[in-house]
Amino acid sequence: MPKPTKTFLRALAGETLPVPPIWLMRQAGRYLPEYRATRSEAGSFLDLCYNPDLACEVTLQPLRRYDFDAAILFSDILVIPQALGQHLAFKQGEGPQLDAIRDASGLGILNVDRIHNTLGPVYETVAKLSASIPSHTSLIGFAGAPWTVATYMVEGKGSKDFASIRRFAYGDPDGFSRLIDILVEATTQYLLKQVEAGAECIQLFETWGGVLSENGFRRWVIEPTKKIVANLKAVHPDLPVIGFPRGAGLHLIDFKQHTGVDAVGLDSGVPLKWVAENLQSLGPVQGNLDPMYLITGGDEMIEETRRILDMLRNGPFIFNLGHGITPETSPENVGKLVEFIRNYR
Numbered sequence: 032m033p034k035p036t037k038t039f040l041r042a043l044a045g046e047t048l049p050v051p052p053i054w055l056m057r058q059a060g061r062y063l064p065e066y067r068a069t070r071s072e073a074g075s076f077l078d079l080c081y082n083p084d085l086a087c088e089v090t091l092q093p094l095r096r097y098d099f100d101a102a103i104l105f106s107d108i109l110v111i112p113q114a115l116g117q118h119l120a121f122k123q124g125e126g127p128q129l130d131a132i133r134d135a136s137g138l139g140i141l142n143v144d145r146i147h148n149t150l151g152p153v154y155e156t157v158a159k160l161s162a163s164i165p166s167h168t169s170l171i172g173f174a175g176a177p178w179t180v181a182t183y184m185v186e187g188k189g190s191k192d193f194a195s196i197r198r199f200a201y202g203d204p205d206g207f208s209r210l211i212d213i214l215v216e217a218t219t220q221y222l223l224k225q226v227e228a229g230a231e232c233i234q235l236f237e238t239w240g241g242v243l244s245e246n247g248f249r250r251w252v253i254e255p256t257k258k259i260v261a262n263l264k265a266v267h268p269d270l271p272v273i274g275f276p277r278g279a280g281l282h283l284i285d286f287k288q289h290t291g292v293d294a295v296g297l298d299s300g301v302p303l304k305w306v307a308e309n310l311q312s313l314g315p316v317q318g319n320l321d322p323m324y325l326i327t328g329g330d331e332m333i334e335e336t337r338r339i340l341d342m343l344r345n346g347p348f349i350f351n352l353g354h355g356i357t358p359e360t361s362p363e364n365v366g367k368l369v370e371f372i373r374n375y376r
């Protein structure tokens with residue numbers, strides 16, 4: 032395949048660039064007044080996710096302000112459980128609510144064959160984006176990784192201790208692996224459709240991988256991710272995939288080596304000297320500014336950004352946050368961050 036020309040794809044292909052490409056997780060969102068306006072026009076958050084014109088519009092909004100090197104499809108990781116047949120609602124101020132599946136007897140409601148009926152508008156959003164983003168901007172498709180999506184399916188909402196899912200996974204591993212297998216299949220099909228519609232890279236969000244034991248991490252994070260990556264690459268051998276196992280710590284090495292992902296995302300807690308010495312030689316890394324710096328701003332934000340650039344400049348690197356932008360973020364600070372990075376030498 033010819034060498035990519037877009038900076039984001041060049042970094043993902045392993046090139047060390049003098050100025051790293053930049054995009055930010057949750058770059059479309061409530062911190063932008065124009066997002067809040069489009070969202071109220073759409074109705075609910077899920078109405079926005081399933082409205083291709085408006086989902087395309089909110090994806091483009093941060094590009095107009097900051098000219099990021101990549102656009103990420105506007106959707107949510109929880110459209111997969113919904114498309115499989117589990118009831119989902121986003122309650123204002125409370126986050127997602129699902130009818131919890133606490134054990135294997137609850138799996139009967141899930142049906143992979145019907146997912147594309149629900150997800151059709153998401154593929155349409157990808158196609159619209161592919162036709163409307165600037166020619167130097169890369170288009171990222173995404174899904175939640177199976178373990179993280181399963182946490183919401185089993186807990187029924189966000190969780191602090193993940194007690195129900197760990198009880199299910201550790202107590203009935205065979206029953207739990209049926210849920211994970213369903214998610215591997217649905218996620219593969221979903222992502223293949225995104226790539227057919229024009230996504231140039233895929234990111235798998237494994238937000239809650241860090242709560243598992245060593246064996247749990249291998250079985251419920253590494254193994255399913257490896258299957259999805261192999262399934263995608265069997266059809267699209269050159270498709271770059273980024274895995275973001277938040278909180279994985281020392282597991283990052285095994286994750287990179289055994290899943291087949293091209294690049295790994297770093298949360299804000301990972302020591303960068305360790306990354307430069309042990310991880311970046313295995314492939315590109317992406318991260319890891321603590322999103323709170325975008326609220327506090329000032330010299331502290333710039334100095335922390337400089338530290339990250341200094342530590343990771345000698346290998347393939349994509350600048351990002353260690354987790355998603357929060358609604359309290361100042362749009363002005365995002366502008367200052369981008370300007371500093373673009374002028375960094």
Ligand SMILES: Cc1c2[nH]c(c1CCC(=O)O)Cc1[nH]c(c(CCC(=O)O)c1C)Cc1[nH]c(c(CCC(=O)O)c1C)Cc1[nH]c(c(C)c1CCC(=O)O)C2
Nearest residue numbers: 056057058059060076103104105106107108126236238355
């Ligand atoms: C765990 C998870 C979810 N969703 C996602 C994750 C993994 C990454 C992470 O840990 O943040 C991923 C996600 N969610 C959203 C995107 C869109 C693309 C982008 O990054 O700009 C992406 C990539 C939009 C969203 N997803 C959500 C919003 C806020 C919805 C609103 O407008 O009210 C957005 C813009 C809602 C959401 N979605 C989810 C929760 C727990 C919540 C509620 C918390 C909150 O309100 O911030 C599930």
